[in-house]
Amino acid sequence: xxxxxxxxxxxxxxxxxxxxxxxxxxxxxxxxxxxxxxxxxxxxxxxxxxxxxxxxxxxxxxxxxxxxxxxxxxxxxxxxxxxxxxxxxxxxxxxxxxxxxxxxxxxxxxxxxxxxxxxxxxxxxxxxxxxxxxxxxxxxxxxxxxxxxxxx
Numbered sequence: 001x002x003x004x005x006x007x008x009x010x011x012x013x014x015x016x017x018x019x020x021x022x023x024x025x026x027x028x029x030x031x032x033x034x035x036x037x038x039x040x041x042x043x044x045x046x047x048x049x050x051x052x053x054x055x056x057x058x059x060x061x062x063x064x065x066x067x068x069x070x071x072x073x074x075x076x077x078x079x080x081x082x083x084x085x086x087x088x089x090x091x092x093x094x095x096x097x098x099x100x101x102x103x104x105x106x107x108x109x110x111x112x113x114x115x116x117x118x119x120x121x122x123x124x125x126x127x128x129x130x131x132x133x134x135x136x137x138x139x140x141x142x143x144x145x146x147x148x149x150x151x152x
Contacts, residue, residue: 039114042084046102049083050122050151052076053091053100062097084111094150099124102149112139115147125150 007015049071056074057063068091071077082089082104090103116128116137127148128138139145 035110038084039111043115043120045083046120046149047122049077049091049102053151063093063100064097066091066093066100084115099150099152101127102151104147105145106143107145107147108143109139109141109145112145112147113137115149120149122151123149124152 053063053066053071053076056071056076057066068077068080068089071091072080084104084107088105091100092103093100112128116126116133116139119126119133126133127146127150129140129146130148131138
């Protein structure tokens with residue numbers, strides 16, 4: 001009688017399938033952690049931007065003239081790179097100068113949903129695609145969402 005040691009092809013395929021599932025699960029968990037980290041960093045960067053802008057304009061009593069370019073020149077921003085999402089973003093004063101808005105464009109649905117449902121404490125109001133967040137977030141399924149944080 002011959003006794004063979006080793007595994008059958010079916011057992012090897014089963015082990016490889018389990019290893020593949022574990023790899024996919026680990027990659028998915030990594031992606032979720034990375035997305036959460038990116039959002040946390042963006043929120044911290046935006047919070048710092050708000051604090052610096054308030055300090056910079058506090059003595060003036062108005063936010064007239066605030067812009068990304070002005071904040072870079074004043075040292076409140078290191079670069080013109082958007083803290084989250086697309087490349088084209090802005091910081092602008094309201095018509096009366098009492099508030100300013102941080103406007104982010106070309107955001108994904110996930111980024112839009114996150115900031116629309118988890119309004120930062122420093123934001124007085126959040127506008128999604130031009131509308132105030134209400135019963136629904138108003139986020140599009142595409143990567144064309146616009147988010148405006150209104151700050152007093």
